[in-house]
Amino acid sequence: MRATGGRRRQSVGSFGPPWLLVQLARGACLAAGLVMAGAVAGDPEPAPSAENALCLNCHGMPGFAMPGPDGAMRALHVDRQRFGASVHGQQACTHCHQDIDGVPHQKGVEHLVGCVQCHRDLWDQAQRTDSTDEHARLGEVVEQIERYMNSVHARPSMVDQSHTNATCYHCHDAHYVDPINGDEPGRYTRLNSPAVCGSCHAQIRDDYLQSVHGTAQGAGNVEAAVCIDCHTPHNIDSPTIDSIKLAITQNCGNCHQQSLRSYMGTYHGQVNTLGYAFTAKCYDCHGSHQVQPVADPRSRMHESNRLETCRGCHEEATAGYASFQPHGTAHDFHKYPQIWIASKFMIGLLLGTFAFFWLHSALWYYREWRDRKQGKHLQRGPAAEAPAGQESVYFRRFPRMWRLAHLVGALSIMTLVLTGIAVLYAESAWATVLMSLLGGPKWAALIHRAAALGFIGVFFAHLVYLAWYVGRNYRTFRWFGPNSLIPNWQDFKDIAAMFRWFIGRGPRPEFERWTYWEKFDYWAPFWGMTIIGISGMMMWFPSLTAEYLPGWVFNVATIVHGEEAFLAAVFLFTVHFFNNHFRPEKFPQEIVMFTGAMPLETYRREHELEYRRLRDSGELDRYLVAAPSRRMTAASKVLGAVLILVGLALLTLVLLGFLGI
Numbered sequence: 001m002r003a004t005g006g007r008r009r010q011s012v013g014s015f016g017p018p019w020l021l022v023q024l025a026r027g028a029c030l031a032a033g034l035v036m037a038g039a040v041a042g043d044p045e046p047a048p049s050a051e052n053a054l055c056l057n058c059h060g061m062p063g064f065a066m067p068g069p070d071g072a073m074r075a076l077h078v079d080r081q082r083f084g085a086s087v088h089g090q091q092a093c094t095h096c097h098q099d100i101d102g103v104p105h106q107k108g109v110e111h112l113v114g115c116v117q118c119h120r121d122l123w124d125q126a127q128r129t130d131s132t133d134e135h136a137r138l139g140e141v142v143e144q145i146e147r148y149m150n151s152v153h154a155r156p157s158m159v160d161q162s163h164t165n166a167t168c169y170h171c172h173d174a175h176y177v178d179p180i181n182g183d184e185p186g187r188y189t190r191l192n193s194p195a196v197c198g199s200c201h202a203q204i205r206d207d208y209l210q211s212v213h214g215t216a217q218g219a220g221n222v223e224a225a226v227c228i229d230c231h232t233p234h235n236i237d238s239p240t241i242d243s244i245k246l247a248i249t250q251n252c253g254n255c256h257q258q259s260l261r262s263y264m265g266t267y268h269g270q271v272n273t274l275g276y277a278f279t280a281k282c283y284d285c286h287g288s289h290q291v292q293p294v295a296d297p298r299s300r301m302h303e304s305n306r307l308e309t310c311r312g313c314h315e316e317a318t319a320g321y322a323s324f325q326p327h328g329t330a331h332d333f334h335k336y337p338q339i340w341i342a343s344k345f346m347i348g349l350l351l352g353t354f355a356f357f358w359l360h361s362a363l364w365y366y367r368e369w370r371d372r373k374q375g376k377h378l379q380r381g382p383a384a385e386a387p388a389g390q391e392s393v394y395f396r397r398f399p400r401m402w403r404l405a406h407l408v409g410a411l412s413i414m415t416l417v418l419t420g421i422a423v424l425y426a427e428s429a430w431a432t433v434l435m436s437l438l439g440g441p442k443w444a445a446l447i448h449r450a451a452a453l454g455f456i457g458v459f460f461a462h463l464v465y466l467a468w469y470v471g472r473n474y475r476t477f478r479w480f481g482p483n484s485l486i487p488n489w490q491d492f493k494d495i496a497a498m499f500r501w502f503i504g505r506g507p508r509p510e511f512e513r514w515t516y517w518e519k520f521d522y523w524a525p526f527w528g529m530t531i532i533g534i535s536g537m538m539m540w541f542p543s544l545t546a547e548y549l550p551g552w553v554f555n556v557a558t559i560v561h562g563e564e565a566f567l568a569a570v571f572l573f574t575v576h577f578f579n580n581h582f583r584p585e586k587f588p589q590e591i592v593m594f595t596g597a598m599p600l601e602t603y604r605r606e607h608e609l610e611y612r613r614l615r616d617s618g619e620l621d622r623y624l625v626a627a628p629s630r631r632m633t634a635a636s637k638v639l640g641a642v643l644i645l646v647g648l649a650l651l652t653l654v655l656l657g658f659l660g661i
Contacts, residue, residue, distance in 0.1 A: 147235035276441035320546025346563035363502035415451035425657025594636035
């Protein structure tokens with residue numbers, strides 16, 4: 001043994017023919033077995049150590065190797081100290097090599113080691129003996145095994161179907177299983193994972209080592225991103241699978257938290273959160289294994305390469321794409337002034353609108369509730385009593401086409417809200433469920449755009465009608481007259497008078513055909529159509545937009561589109577619903593927009609000035625109609641109730657999303 005030990009530093013080939021090496025090893029192991037047989041009988045060391053010492057008499061010799069089935073020499077040396085310091089250092093060799101039942105053992109046979117079943121059996125034993133708390137780490141290992149068994153590494157190799165792509169000891173080594181975050185220079189310490197993974201993925205390793213991540217890793221930066229940070233160590237699968245694409249994006253955010261947060265505020269990030277994998281993600285823009293600093297000309301996001309990178313998804317991308325800010329935030333005026341200004345403007349608009357109209361609604365509710373409590377609602381003004389025989393007479397307020405336009409508009413808006421809020425509040429728990437019910441982000445986008453076309457159709461059809469009506473009556477039409485929806489000075493007087501009535505400082509004002517809140521409801525879609533419609537079209541046709549405008553307009557469009565939609569939804573389902581359905585005089589609902597007519601007495605109370613004008617001019621009879629049929633009334637109530645309930649459900653989701661729930 002001493003003689004051969006002196007030559008063990010030489011090449012394995014210097015031992016001579018393989019058969020001679022086999023015989024020498026057989027003799028050495030046999031001799032060691034005889035020696036150890038006597039030593040073990042009186043040895044106070046635990047049995048596993050004695051068994052391991054027996055094995056290490058051969059396998060512990062530096063340079064120990066044997067010919068494999070293919071004739072090539074296989075290194076079989078095990079470092080005593082490293083093995084003893086490893087996770088499995090106290091285990092007997094035969095705990096893993098269970099098919100070896102004696103020394104010397106059969107040569108030239110590939111012995112199978114079952115890491116998976118061994119750990120599963122040990123965990124089952126821990127569960128049976130109620131010792132899982134003592135073996136918590138073992139439970140984690142079993143969970144990792146289950147993830148591995150579903151990974152691409154556990155599948156048969158395309159090169160050799162009899163082997164898996166990679167098994168435990170390909171990564172963790174067969175004998176030196178060190179803690180991943182340990183200080184010892186084990187095979188699979190975290191920073192060493194590129195070398196381990198690179199033993200199979202050589203080209204990817206070389207690309208990685210040239211990247212910003214690989215450079216930091218090579219410099220010993222413990223915070224540098226390595227393979228397992230992006231791909232995870234056990235549940236690795238093909239990056240073409242949707243779930244893996246989405247997981248890698250989240251993994252980038254483990255280091256780049258602020259960048260992930262700003263990315264999630266863009267449309268790309270929102271639909272990515274909802275499970276849509278076919279949109280731009282971190283590695284689509286920055287690359288995967290060859291990530292370089294943005295200022296580096298090799299970077300995919302360098303100003304000279306950015307447009308070409310965009311064309312990887314948007315083949316028709318125009319110059320404006322390059323100035324889009326994928327991580328733009330409304331919190332940095334100096335870096336993103338346009339985004340900051342747009343955000344602050346929309347916040348001011350939201351606060352101003354809701355402050356005025358919610359106060360208006362609260363005071364109105366209080367005034368009507370107080371009047372009803374005192375019985376004042378039963379008698380108001382000289383027109384409080386209906387003339388004899390006119391109790392069932394109705395006044396026609398809205399012609400059929402107006403009612404149809406209102407219904408189409410209402411359905412379109414509710415559909416837009418339904419499909420839009422899931423994207424706007426993509427990180428809410430309910431958003432993913434809602435998006436699944438809609439068929440996923442792609443189908444939701446199609447539904448959203450179809451609803452947008454429906455609303456646009458109603459809007460422009462109304463404009464055509466207005467142009468025709470004004471053109472036909474241009475000689476007699478009064479732009480600020482009682483039949484016009486254009487705000488006038490009297491509306492401001494009515495607002496002041498209404499607030500005086502709210503606080504008990506004056507009578508309730510009398511109104512003409514259109515009240516100031518009805519005019520606001522009418523003109524609000526013009527503002528919303530301009531803001532939401534234009535911004536939506538810009539995002540719907542990005543290449544056309546980027547042909548003439550810089551890319552930051554997409555950032556601004558995203559903000560104003562979402563914030564204005566929030567304003568419209570909350571206003572409609574709170575203020576508009578209150579004005580028409582929820583105030584004491586209207587509760588539980590007003591159906592005039594579905595039947596087209598309202599009781600003459602109600603009309604007289606709410607539009608006293610118009611009633612007198614029509615009565616005095618002799619035109620009143622033109623607007624008097626019979627009461628709607630019972631079927632029409634019942635259908636209108638059902639339709640109204642359904643729309644109100646849907647609106648309140650949408651309002652609930654909007655508020656939950658706003659609160660981050």
